[in-house]
Amino acid sequence: MSRDEGEDEADRVALDSGAVWPADADDVEEAVVANWFVREGGRVEADAVVCEIQVEKVSIDVPSPVTGTLAEVLVAENESFARGDPLAYVTPA
Amino acid sequence: MYEWMVTARHYEERLQEEYLEGKQPAFDISAGPIPGELHLAAGHEAAAAGVCAHLRDDDVVTATHRPHHVAIAKGVDLKRMTAEIFGRRTGLCKGKGGHMHLFDPDVNFACSGIIAEGCPPAVGAAMAAKKRNTDGVAVSFVGEGAIDQGGFLESLNLAAVHDLPVVFVIEDNDWAISMPKERVTDVSDGSQRAAGFDMPGVRIDYDDAVAVFEAAEEAVMRARAGNGPSLVEVQVHRRMGHFMGDAEAYRPEDDVERHQRLDSVERLADDLRSSDVSDEELAAIRERAHERVEEAIAWAKDQPEPDPAEVTEDVFVDGGQRPRAADAPAGGDD
């Protein structure tokens, strides 16, 4: 994963996995991306669901923080990530 | 009883560990050494132990999709049952059945994954016992979610009208997957359904193995003596999800906590201590149970998987038909 590339571009907003972490999963540090609903380059609306993650056995919808374009997906479907990892970058438009 | 119960509890806890292997962090139901659904009975042990304590090998038991604790109390071969759950060739059913479909004719145990569908076969087993004039009985275990099903109610009626030696046991754990009892029936005491069929019904409000033992004794003796069927409902607890992988988002936190706190295994240990069983004796039983479980799991994992060439076998009985007396040659043609 090329996370550094993304951070160079100050205008990109991260899709923060920590923000949607369920309160009752405080002891869990790892999760999986179950589904992406937009492909890279696709348009996303603020608050619309962009992907679904699975923390333990609970599915959680992750909304986009801004309206814009899904610039880069950092965690592919069925791949795991650590709590707090950015899942993708969105370029506001 | 205590030994069965600690065996069953440890067994389910160990199966949970084995089942989750290969299923973390992503829970994929088809991954790991035990794929498919797994319904564990932690918290249900008292119902199985208290009832099966009165049964012989020739008595018939039908259990549910949550069968392991009943199987253990009925004396099902633990190694071969475990091998079946791991999908091995030497399992009870050659790897064809799986954990909801365990059959052990040596101790007359069977179970089914369809709700309430164990009731009619138990009634049939009781018919066979009655026709053969044995004093054998049949016991059908169901969950409280199953008692709204036609199969359960029809079986009660059939058993009652023919005075058959059956005991129906309801394991009431408050939940039918996500549906709490109060949202599926207006009668929270399932044993009241017995009255509609003019048979005795009793409810044990807490999963006290001794209380279950006493209620089941009366029901089983009644059946053995030819006095017909009974219904026994036992309040049990669901310490785990409906199936492994059930996130239980629908279930209030305090309900889970209560089900965890009310522990029939611990309760029975306290009862035993107060009747002068020493801590050392209890510890020895626990150790023996744990060893037996570990041995069964280790043995099962070491067994071969089935050969795909066997997949078409067992659809029918191999070897044709039993000759009938009426088919004997009448002579005269030769």
Add this chain to the structure above:
Amino acid sequence: MAQAATERELTMSRAMVEAVASEMRDGDEVFVMGEDVADYGGIFDSTQGLLAEFGRDRVMDVPISETAFIGAAVGAAQQGMRPIAELMFVDFFGVCMDQIYNQMAKNTYMSGGAVNVPMVLTTAVGGTYNDAAQHSQTLYGTFAHLPGMKVVVPSTAYDAKGLMHSAIRDDDPVVYMFHKRLMGLGWMPAPEGPKTPVPEEAYTIPFGEADVKREGSDATVVTLGLHVHRALEAAETLAEEGVEAEVVDLRTLVPMDTETVVESVRKTGRLVVVDEDYRSFGLTGEVVTRVAERALDDLEAVRRLAVPDVPIPYARPLEEAVNPDTGAIAEAVRETVE
């Protein structure tokens, strides 16, 4: 596939739910009932989120009493409601088949058209995750064989939504069979394929229109449900070998689009039918027969792949042996072109 351009992709379960929710907003007569459909959102996410929007009166958890609630759906439908009743697994049909087959499917005919039964029976089908003999069947052929029910089997999110709109609006009983492996569940990962772009607006897909999911000139593969994706994967492999397979997704079994299948066979001359149901007296035989009746002269070779006539076994190697996989489909196609 003719569909509006959209950047949003949905899983099959979400597409189904979107159609149900849309129809529920449009008409008070549409309601949902089943086991674990409310708080749980359907064991396979088939009703996820509906309770929050529509409440318990229209998203009803019911006791484990299929005879009662499926029969109740029939009665409500005959009074002009449009119930969606869910049979959690198709394998459970045995406990309620009388209501399904002797009432839901027959009342329109028996009444000489005086009554009709505009309901949808949704049900989860299929194996691949070792759930054994009582929880893994598809039973496509069983339901399609019995007259009086329309039978729908979507394979993609786009199809699932359009077919669900059609099913709810249909004035006859529709059995809507969704394959668990295609739903996009986090705990049962779907293959590549069922997740597709799905337009936001409502749209219908007419029953009796098969969909050519891949064009090819060398052989026709007719299938449905999960095996559409296995066939497409096999077709990719075959393309590398220079064999172009056409993949026809039936989408609905009743009514069945015989014409599209026959046209394809007239073009390719070779027919492979793939099914996740039992082999004998079933879907594969039906498709082959319909082609033989109409295009026998065009038919150079036929193969069928289905579950051999055994209950679905539990152990992984046994289930894999009975459920036709991508390799077996590719091999069957190769046999027809040799």
